[in-house]
Amino acid sequence: MNSQKPWLKNYLEGVPHEMDLAGHSSIVELLEESFKKYPDRIALESMGHKIRxxxxxxxxxxxxxxxxxxxxxxxxxxxxxxxxxxxxxxxxxxxxxxxxxxxxxxxxxxxxxxxxxxxxxxxxxxxxxxxxxxxxxxxxxxxxxxxxxxxxxxxxxxxxxxxxxxxxxxxxxxxxxxxxxxxxxxxxxxxxxxxxxxxxxxGLEDIAFLQYTGGTTGISKGAVLLHRNILANIIQIESWLEPALQHRHLQQLVFLCALPMTHIFALTACGLLGMRKGAKLILVANPRDITGFIKLLMKHPDINIFPGVNTLFHALIHRPEFKAVKLPNLLVTIGGGMAVQKKTADLWHKLTGVPIAQGYGLSETSPVVCVNTPFIKEFTGSIGMPVPSTDVVILDDDGVEVPFGTPGEICIKGPQVMAGYWNRPEETGQFITPEGYFKSGDIGIMNSEGYVQIVDRKKDMIVVAGFKVFPNEIEEVISLMPGVRECAVIGLPHRKLGEIVKAYIVKDKTDLTEAQVIQFCKEQLPSYKRPRKIAFIDEMPKSNVGKIVRRHLRG
Structure with a gap:
């Protein structure tokens, strides 16, 4: 479909346009190579105990x-x-x-x-x-x-x-x-x-994982990930990161595994990729214990790769004791799993000296589809560009490709795309087009250089008096307001307008009022995007990776 593939001209030197899986028959074979190559290296560190x-x-x-x-x-x-x-x-x-x-x-x-x-x-x-x-x-x-x-x-x-x-x-x-x-x-x-x-x-066609979707939009389905899918994604991410690692004569890479590896982002981009590189994986059993997590970071100035999600970065940078954490060997901070907010990214960059390179993926894509290059100088707000052997197109509701700069559904084709949903042939047919593109359910925009920006989940879109409103945008604006710790936005049914915007807020300052939030939104947003209702809550409902689950707010 996307015959232009404008992103290819922006690849870093040395990153191949296409993947080569020849020579590997399974994930097992790939990892057994590491066992043979690095027997004496430390593979895992957990609660101070090391396993080679x-x-x-x-x-x-x-x-x-x-x-x-x-x-x-x-x-x-x-x-x-x-x-x-x-x-x-x-x-x-x-x-x-x-x-x-x-x-x-x-x-x-x-x-x-x-x-x-x-x-x-x-x-x-x-x-x-x-x-x-x-x-x-x-x-x-x-x-x-x-x-x-x-x-x-x-x-x-x-x-x-x-x-x-x-x-x-x-x-x-x-x-x-x-x-x-x-x-x-x-x-x-x-x-x-x-x-x-x-x-x-x-063999490559054998099932490696049944990776259940987060169920953030409904019933959890099993994405069938073959050895071929995961193997391709490990090699795709490895080739993407290679330019950042080439001239660093590191004896051994150190990956921080704070996100649960039962989640696909941490499984592939931390666990499996780390073992493929003969890295040391620092395992964090409970990243919700932020005090304990910060103590662990204090002991590990050797961390090179730090994958995380917005809520984790946010929780860390808002702790005064995080200022004492020094990560002099940090090469790449990867933000995934959910949209990283600019306010969080800028403060992270200021405190660590390393920008957050945002990426994008799904359980159904093993997961990585797009990512920023590891050499970005600052947070870009975009999810980067498609990784090798991956085609991304932005389609309208009729399945027609939209012009650059126009919002539409992100659809993905590549060796990392699942074989289908476990025992759900009808749903597989709904989500995978006859041409083999997976319909992500995410609304995005691609520019003429091939960089993609996420707008929001298709199902979370709010329609106010015929106007499309995307919660991510409103959340981004409200999060800039002093006194707001976290926020989430949903649509409520409305007799005249179809839907109205409601914002849920976790306060940082006890004296923050509804009137102040409404006034702030008045200055920042056109009337149809402004929340008509504000609710203050003690904490946001979150998935095990720390994603805010909006459907729980809809009750």
């Missing part, structure tokens, strides 16, 4: 061997419910190495959401941290899976792990009562190591 690539190789292979003792049929799905701890990586890699598919489960899910995902995916095994076992307990009698493997927080952390478990269970009371038949992870690993591992025959 050699150990990760053995542990993940033992887990794979254990799964192979269970007599599962080819293509079985293994559900994994962990925050960022080594057990997640061990189980995820082990599942792939055994030739099965990973079903990532958000550890903050309720029993209802967990039940939906287990039923929908048909997972046969659930691997879960004991901190969340009480959630499964509520649905355990439904026998949704054949076996449950349970791990404790400190299980892979050596002698220190004993203390961590004591604190988690008895002092912080992070583990609630639960009781159902299960096997402990260390028992499973022991059985696996005694059993021996037989390497399955994996």
């Amino acid at each position: 690539y050699r150990q990760l190789d053995i542990l993940s292979q033992d887990f794979a061997a254990y799964l192979q003792t269970l007599g599962l049929e080819a293509g079985s799905r293994i559900a994994i419910m962990f925050p960022n701890v080594p057990q997640y990586i061990i189980a995820m890699l082990g599942t792939l190495r055994a030739g099965f598919a990973v079903v990532n489960i958000n550890p903050l899910y309720t029993a209802r959401e967990l039940e939906h995902q287990l039923r929908d995916s048909g997972a046969t095994i659930l691997v879960i941290l004991e901190n969340f076992a009480h959630v499964y307990q509520e649905i355990a009698n439904q026998a949704l899976v054949k076996k449950v493997i349970v791990s404790s927080l400190g299980e892979t952390l050596g002698p220190k792990g004993v203390i961590i478990n004591l604190v988690a269970r008895h002092i912080k009371k992070l583990v609630r009562q639960w009781s159902f038949p299960c096997i402990k992870l260390n028992q499973a690993l022991k059985i696996g190591s005694g059993h021996g591992f037989s390497k399955p025959n994996l």
